[in-house]
Amino acid sequence: MFAGFYDEIHEEFREVVREFVTREVSPHSKTWDSEHMIERSLWSAAAENGLLGLAVDEEHGGMGLGDYRFRMIIDEELARANALSVALALHLHDDWVLPALLKFATAQQKQTWLPRFMDGSFVSSVAFTEPGAGSDLRSVRTKAVKDDDGGWTLNGQKTFIGNGISGDGALVLARTDGSEPRERGAETSFSLFLVEKADNPGYQPGRQLEKMGLTASDTAELFFSDVHVPAGNLIGEPGRGLEYAKAILPQGRLGVATSAAAVTAEVLRQTVDYVGQREAFGQSIREFQHTRFQLAELQVGLEATQRYVAAAVESFNAGSLDLVAASKAKLWASEQAKSSVDACLQLHGGYGYILDYPVAHAYLAVRLLTIFGGTSEILKETISADLTG
Numbered sequence: 001m002f003a004g005f006y007d008e009i010h011e012e013f014r015e016v017v018r019e020f021v022t023r024e025v026s027p028h029s030k031t032w033d034s035e036h037m038i039e040r041s042l043w044s045a046a047a048e049n050g051l052l053g054l055a056v057d058e059e060h061g062g063m064g065l066g067d068y069r070f071r072m073i074i075d076e077e078l079a080r081a082n083a084l085s086v087a088l089a090l091h092l093h094d095d096w097v098l099p100a101l102l103k104f105a106t107a108q109q110k111q112t113w114l115p116r117f118m119d120g121s122f123v124s125s126v127a128f129t130e131p132g133a134g135s136d137l138r139s140v141r142t143k144a145v146k147d148d149d150g151g152w153t154l155n156g157q158k159t160f161i162g163n164g165i166s167g168d169g170a171l172v173l174a175r176t177d178g179s180e181p182r183e184r185g186a187e188t189s190f191s192l193f194l195v196e197k198a199d200n201p202g203y204q205p206g207r208q209l210e211k212m213g214l215t216a217s218d219t220a221e222l223f224f225s226d227v228h229v230p231a232g233n234l235i236g237e238p239g240r241g242l243e244y245a246k247a248i249l250p251q252g253r254l255g256v257a258t259s260a261a262a263v264t265a266e267v268l269r270q271t272v273d274y275v276g277q278r279e280a281f282g283q284s285i286r287e288f289q290h291t292r293f294q295l296a297e298l299q300v301g302l303e304a305t306q307r308y309v310a311a312a313v314e315s316f317n318a319g320s321l322d323l324v325a326a327s328k329a330k331l332w333a334s335e336q337a338k339s340s341v342d343a344c345l346q347l348h349g350g351y352g353y354i355l356d357y358p359v360a361h362a363y364l365a366v367r368l369l370t371i372f373g374g375t376s377e378i379l380k381e382t383i384s385a386d387l388t389g
């Protein structure tokens with residue numbers, strides 16, 4: 001980010017993160033890429049370094065670091081290591097599931113789950129999307145039916161679920177009033193559950209989905225077949241699941257925006273190095289006017305992104321980041337990442353297309369950012385509705 005954005009305390013935190021990434025991520029990245037799975041020990045190592053659940057308050061054993069700049073440093077250091085897969089896996093845990101617990105869980109639920117969130121023994125997924133319901137979550141078919149003992153029986157199928165195979169449980173959005181999809185005005189039909197995989201044979205990850213990028217992280221289908229969900233695993237009040245899901249979207253989208261900004265900056269830095277080394281027609285390719293102008297444009301684009309994302313982070317820290325502002329930050333930063341990394345790949349010539357070069361991985365990875373967590377089109381709907389009322 002730009003000078004003056006971080007304070008000394010953030011830079012001290014960066015030292016911890018950089019050391020962690022150098023020791024625990026970089027040496028394993030290639031293996032995780034080929035095995036399509038981040039080794040589970042990464043989570044306990046992250047926990048030992050205090051990198052999980054930064055926002056958990058001291059009462060629950062956390063550090064209460066609600067200042068999102070700390071999360072951004074993790075993004076930036078993982079981007080430096082070309083490890084966006086790891087960054088996004090952590091975001092699911094810390095920026096989607098955790099806020100739901102911090103905002104809506106009872107004191108008892110927090111006592112039970114937050115320590116496990118922070119020590120890496122409960123790796124979580126967010127399970128909203130289904131084969132027939134992505135952008136349109138009101139089409140979710142997964143159903144939870146109340147049992148006589150106050151618990152719930154869950155049946156359904158989710159897809160594209162990050163940490164779906166490696167994780168220990170998921171924040172599941174399910175239909176709880178017996179209604180069917182497409183019954184409009186059914187805002188009160190859904191509930192959120194934290195569903196645990198252990199001792200639940202009906203909770204079955206499906207196949208590992210082969211992704212074009214972000215190959216180190218696992219993304220899977222999830223199947224729920226007569227899964228018993230205890231009453232204590234309902235988050236908040238029944239019937240308010242969609243409202244809660246919407247309430248965590250600003251933080252989830254902010255995390256995509258900060259990841260996008262971090263990757264854009266890192267890929268541009270690598271590209272500036274590359275064009276300085278590569279020669280054509282007897283000169284460094286950096287000396288071509290087109291290259292210089294392209295780099296200038298990319299740098300200005302990056303700085304605009306960083307300023308815009310920084311403004312969203314400041315709003316978040318002040319407790320005022322709303323869905324529209326978060327959607328704008330995600331839209332801008334993810335679209336910029338896509339076009340900027342594309343231009344950087346072009347500047348690498350043929351080598352940019354070869355997976356030995358980080359820019360090729362980044363190109364494939366950032367393609368997700370305009371899709372996951374709300375597609376650019378859905379974000380534009382949100383932004384435009386705010387304009388036109």
Ligand SMILES: Cc1cc2nc3c(=O)[nH]c(=O)nc-3n(C[C@H](O)[C@H](O)[C@H](O)COP(=O)(O)OP(=O)(O)OC[C@H]3O[C@@H](n4cnc5c(N)ncnc54)[C@H](O)[C@@H]3O)c2cc1C
Pocket residue numbers: 092125126127128129132133134135136159160161162163211219368371372373374375376377378381
């Ligand atoms: C690698 C990966 C990881 C993911 N991780 C998770 C995860 O961990 N948890 C989770 O719950 N989900 C996850 N997702 C799902 C992701 O959030 C959805 O793919 C996304 O929300 C889009 O939903 P969809 O795929 O069903 O697309 P669709 O909703 O079918 O959209 C298809 C196209 O139609 C457009 N469209 C849809 N509605 C409108 C509209 N109203 N106006 C204009 N255009 C529209 C979309 O913008 C898109 O271009 C992941 C997806 C991927 C690919």
